Amino acid sequence: MAYADDDEDEEEEEDEDEDEEGEEEEDATQPPVTAGGLFTLKTYPLNELLRPLTMTKGLTQLRAGFGVDVSDKQAFESVGLSLDVEYGLQDHFTLRGGFTSQYNFKQFAVSAGFEGALAYDFIDVRVEGVLRRPVVSDGMGEYKADKIKGGIDLGFPFRYAAKPEIAIVALDTLMSIDFDSKPDLTPSLGVATNPLPAVSIVVFAKLIIIDFDTKGPNLRVPATARIQFSPSQKLDLGAEFTFLNLKPEGSEKKFYDDRFLTLYAALRM
Structure with a gap:
């Protein structure tokens, strides 16, 4: 009958609609992400500006670096190593640890702490306990190890994407609270860009004011340029x-006299 044919046509159309909805849910072209839009390891962006500030739950990143002093009159006479690890304990909450050294291990720092999101993909809070041994220069190009000091480093890592391929990055560090002296002011500010999805360029500087005293050697401004390629x-x-210091002490010393070069690799798993 005509009525029966109409009912069958409507049922077939409903079945087709359900099939289309099922196909949309299983669209293989859409990247699999965790709840809240967090990237998994399989879909972790090559573009650094698209990466979250904290590690997704269960992801680990290891970063190892080798550095060499390329300063005037003492180039390639001392080296340094670095190793950093980040682990996503929860989405938006990362455990951190690290070791850095320079001047043939006369200067080093060991750190451990956490970073948590205050506003996702915009600003975090970072707290790390640090044991560090600085060096003291004799003014003739030689460095001697100073005593080991303890403290807490506080930062509010911040990233604002002014455009899809350029962002302002700041406050990876803000203050170092030393256990045996006054706090040090250590704010950082920089610009990050991705000219190509797999290539990032970051330029940033840090203002270091030891004991909040801007006189003489207590004021330093190290600046770094970084280029990174992500093949996967x-x-x-x-x-x-x-x-190492854009504002060196003394009229004879230039900002480009003291330099350091680091090569590194980072692996996520």
């Missing part, structure tokens, strides 16, 4: 070139 979601390869 799991691997980053990069280089950092640092001027």
Whole structure:
């Protein structure tokens, strides 16, 4: 009958609509992400500006670096190593640890702490306990190890994407609270860009005011340029070139006299 045919046509149309909805839910072209839009390891962005500030739950990142002093009159006479690890304990909450060294291990720092999101993909809070041993220069290009000091480093890592391929980054560090002296002011500010999805360039500087005293050697401004290539979601390869102080003490010393070069690789798993 005509009525029966109409009912059958309506049922067939409903079945087709349900099939289309099922196909949309299983669209293989859409990247699988966790709840809240967080990237998994499989879909971790090559573009650094698209990456979350904290590690997704269960992801680990290891970063190892080798550095060499390329300063005037003492180039390639001392080296340093670095190792950093980040683990996503929860979405938006990362455990951190690290070791850095310079001047043939006369200067080093060991740190451990956490970073948590205050506003997702915009600003975090970072707290790390640190044991560090600085060096003291004799003014003739030689460095001697100073005593080991303890403290807490506080930062509010911030990233604002002015455009899809350029962002302002700041406050990875803000203050170092020393256990045996006054706090140090250590704010950082920089610009990050992705000219290509797999290539990032970051230029940033840090203002260091020891004991909040701006006189003489207590005021330093190190600046770094970094270029990074990411051949896959799991691997980053990069280089950092640092001027150790843009405001050197004394009229004879230039900002480009003291330099340091670091090559590094980062692996996510």
